[in-house]
Amino acid sequence: MEGAPLFGRWTRLAITLASVLAVCTVIFPLIFVIRVALRPEAEYLGDPTGLLGGVTLENFALAWQNGIGRGIVNSLIVILPACIIASTLSTLAGYGLAKQAIPYKGVAQLVLASVMVLPLASLGMPIFEQALSWGYLDNQFGLSVVYGVLFSAWASFFMASYFSSLPDDLIEAAHIDGATKLDVFVRIAVPLAFPAIASTLVINLFVMWSELIIAIMFLPSAELQTVAATLAQFNEQRRSGGPVLAAAMLLDVLPVIIAFALAQRWLKAEVFGGGVKS
């Protein structure tokens, strides 16, 4: 791959052994859960750890019918608009923070930074209270807006760091040509920032998909609940675990893995490349 091996044979063997051990601790629990999800319930009850025996897809059908299918659809209904709201707000704000000389910029940055570190658990109850008194409780689009706002704060800093790497000349040239600020933003900045915008979309998709407390409190009706909330309550019904719960977990994770596989190529380059240099 990258030229000659750096180490002697024994060191390489030791490194490989340690790596294989680490990989095993990662995949062993996953393989176990996948196997449990494929076992007939009766066989599982007789012997919870057996790896042999029958294979069935019935658990997935049961999990899907018992709320997970509805939950996945609800999650998509809530999260897709929420991601768009978050990315819209943060693209605007990021551009403002990076490319506009605005007075009292520090205030805006402080407010957004504090939202970024606020514990979600502390916000669950007050957001519930407010939604109740303002009348948008149990409303999926209401949750989309709340998510969109909550998870746009970090994205604004992310977008600001991206925009600040764009050369100022580009923007000044456009201004000299008589374009308004909004023109420059829409026609020059946004197209150039598209990879960064897409990164915020995908990362927020992951974060919102697993968000628990606000989802549970905001959507009390079972028919409206997101998949994360449904799964957490699934656990309540079958506490010791079992094939249907295992299937429910895998169904919950499947969309995340698909999104990860699709996004992996440029997520790596865009997000994880330059972020930690200091």
Added chain:
Amino acid sequence: MVASAGFGQAAASWRARSTQGSGRASMTGWLFVLPQLVLVAALVLLPLGRVIYLSFMQYDGFTDPVFIGLQNYLDLIVWKDFQRQVLNTFLLVLALPLWVLLPFTLAALSHDHPRKAWLRFFFLLPGILPAVVVGMIFRMVLSDRGPANELLRALGLPGVPWLSNDPLVLATVALVIAWGMMGSGVMFYSAGLSALPRERVEAAILDGANWWDLVRHIYWPATIPVTRFWSMILVLATVTTFYPWIVGLTRGGPGIASSTIDHAVFLAGMGSSRLGLAAAMAVVGVLAIIVILGLVTQLSPKERG
């Protein structure tokens, strides 16, 4: 924990925030930031203000709130359960070296390995699973008749009460979180190591350095910024984002042996009729973050260069 990736970028840009800007200072620039700030104020800061207000009230959600001063906070301080939850949070922070060294070691192992891409794929895998699911997976794997204990018994060892023994359950939580956080950690450390010039490594090997020397004298020093940043994320996470793991893994049990501050806030917000007390807990959660951020910025060495 994929979010922490973006968080890293955000933190980096916060530190090196740009002072550039085109044109003269003008209020029209605010129009870009305003939509977000207005919504943040209405949907986040306003509720936050309300929770602070309620924390000084006796309030059950139905009748009008009655001002009782600091009574909710005093009740919290003497409440044995809450004391235990605070203690648990501090005990969990002791696992910080594990949460830092595990991803560092894995990144160092896979750095320059011929099967690098494959290894990293597997190391990143836990990072994309939602925390509740990670907790639930290990609830199955570590249960009394689960595969981990059956394996131990097959080897002639006694089974371990991973989830049902009072002090031990905290160690189990720390281990499961190490597994769950590993993906993001490996990602950051790999990025840090990939910035390392290969010539430096090769030169060290020509000088007779073995793998352990490399790790100690080159890999670890080169990734100190990552370690500093990653430790901060971990400490913040301990007080803010551990509850999904706990909900999936132990539900705080046995009793409240594995319940933490954020899990307490989570439970209080959801199921309490004493909303004033729940509000006080939520405020304590916020205060904990402020204190920790203050400590981290005071204690962390000033960056050189």
